[in-house]
Amino acid sequence: MTDTSAAAPPLALTMGEPAGIGGEVAVKAWQALAASGPAFFLLDDPARIAALAGPGIRIAEIAAPAEATALFGSALPVLPVPLAVPVQPGRPDPANAAAVIRSITMAVQLTQAGQASAVVTNPIQKATLYEAGFPHPGHTEFLGALVGSTAEPVMMLASPMLRVVPVSIHVSLRTAIETLTSDLIVERSLIAHRALCTDFGIANPRLAVAGLNPHAGEGGAMGVEDDMIVAPAIRTLREAGVAASGPYPPDTMFTPRARAGYDAAICMYHDQALIPLKTIDMDGGVNVTLGLPVVRTSPDHGTALDIAGKGSADQGSLIAALRLAAELAARRASAAQH
Ligand SMILES: NC(=O)c1ccc[n+]([C@@H]2O[C@H](COP(=O)([O-])OP(=O)(O)OC[C@H]3O[C@@H](n4cnc5c(N)ncnc54)[C@H](O)[C@@H]3O)[C@@H](O)[C@H]2O)c1
Numbered sequence: 001m002t003d004t005s006a007a008a009p010p011l012a013l014t015m016g017e018p019a020g021i022g023g024e025v026a027v028k029a030w031q032a033l034a035a036s037g038p039a040f041f042l043l044d045d046p047a048r049i050a051a052l053a054g055p056g057i058r059i060a061e062i063a064a065p066a067e068a069t070a071l072f073g074s075a076l077p078v079l080p081v082p083l084a085v086p087v088q089p090g091r092p093d094p095a096n097a098a099a100v101i102r103s104i105t106m107a108v109q110l111t112q113a114g115q116a117s118a119v120v121t122n123p124i125q126k127a128t129l130y131e132a133g134f135p136h137p138g139h140t141e142f143l144g145a146l147v148g149s150t151a152e153p154v155m156m157l158a159s160p161m162l163r164v165v166p167v168s169i170h171v172s173l174r175t176a177i178e179t180l181t182s183d184l185i186v187e188r189s190l191i192a193h194r195a196l197c198t199d200f201g202i203a204n205p206r207l208a209v210a211g212l213n214p215h216a217g218e219g220g221a222m223g224v225e226d227d228m229i230v231a232p233a234i235r236t237l238r239e240a241g242v243a244a245s246g247p248y249p250p251d252t253m254f255t256p257r258a259r260a261g262y263d264a265a266i267c268m269y270h271d272q273a274l275i276p277l278k279t280i281d282m283d284g285g286v287n288v289t290l291g292l293p294v295v296r297t298s299p300d301h302g303t304a305l306d307i308a309g310k311g312s313a314d315q316g317s318l319i320a321a322l323r324l325a326a327e328l329a330a331r332r333a334s335a336a337q338h
């Protein structure tokens with residue numbers, strides 16, 4: 001376990017969609033972590049968070065991230081990001097989109113400036129941001145643009161039981177299949193491999209590559225992509241020294257016995273990766289963006305508008321995201337010192 005106890009800067013937690021469950025799980029996560037850390041501050045509207053938390057919980061409005069660590073044991077630190085209009089739980093309003101986006105931008109800038117150790121994002125309501133003109137499909141692509149990445153960052157969902165990496169993210173299933181190439185599989189796998197080595201501290205990560213078709217194509221009878229696209233990518237990865245294997249029939253590669261044989265599953269499209277992860281560990285899964293100069297994690301769930309304002313949201317995934325962000329940031333900080 002990496003030592004995260006040194007005086008690392010606090011984590012920056014974004015507001016996410018204010019009409020969703022982000023504020024509620026942030027308050028619950030603070031209650032769970034106040035005594036132990038890792039310390040974080042929330043970029044949000046302090047008055048709304050105070051109203052949401054109720055009278056028993058102290059909210060501390062801060063002017064800079066450096067104030068958060070000392071306060072964290074007794075109050076939830078909030079760096080103000082004012083909202084344009086009042087929030088109605090379960091009913092997102094595009095008028096608040098600018099504040100949602102500003103919260104993400106500020107978290108990234110503060111992390112790049114060394115004032116925060118990592119970015120942890122609460123879930124956004126993508127359709128509401130699109131309505132307000134947001135041009136990025138999701139956080140992953142937006143973060144890549146914010147830091148000026150040349151290659152699109154890679155999405156990983158991680159839990160103690162499984163790590164999955166989809167080679168395409170927020171595109172239709174048709175587009176995911178039409179744009180699948182050996183080069184794309186190799187590019188995403190190499191970024192994942194590097195992150196598993198450096199951020200996760202795994203010496204020789206084993207990548208299990210999923211097939212695209214039923215039975216990984218059954219020798220071409222159920223689709224040619226496994227032989228023509230996936231298998232050549234695995235050969236290229238192996239030639240580059242990566243312990244990659246497959247293509248595996250996707251229906252059996254997520255069983256407990258199969259999972260014991262690899263460190264991450266490289267999946268051919270979004271839901272091939274995210275369905276097993278969220279089925280196995282919805283309350284402990286964490287979304288991690290690989291290939292960025294800053295550490296970014298997020299809970300695996302979305303805005304859960306159907307339960308917003310009801311007090312029933314589970315905070316487990318956000319707590320796991322905060323803990324993993326601190327661990328990855330500490331490992332990067334330690335590597336930078338050596
Ligand atoms: N990181 C992110 O920004 C992120 C991640 C996933 C989804 N989203 C967005 O969230 C919105 C809603 O997505 P969705 O409906 O597909 O998924 P969702 O995760 O919001 O909800 C799916 C179901 O799980 C339940 N649920 C989710 N989190 C829960 C929690 N912490 N405790 C208890 N129950 C919980 C919800 O009530 C709902 O019934 C979409 O706009 C989507 O794009 C954003």
Ligand SMILES: N[C@H](C(=O)O)[C@H](O)COP(=O)(O)O
Binds near residue numbers: 298
């Ligand atoms: N694809 C993710 C999921 O379904 O859980 C989610 O939309 C989050 O994506 P970003 O982190 O890129 O917003």
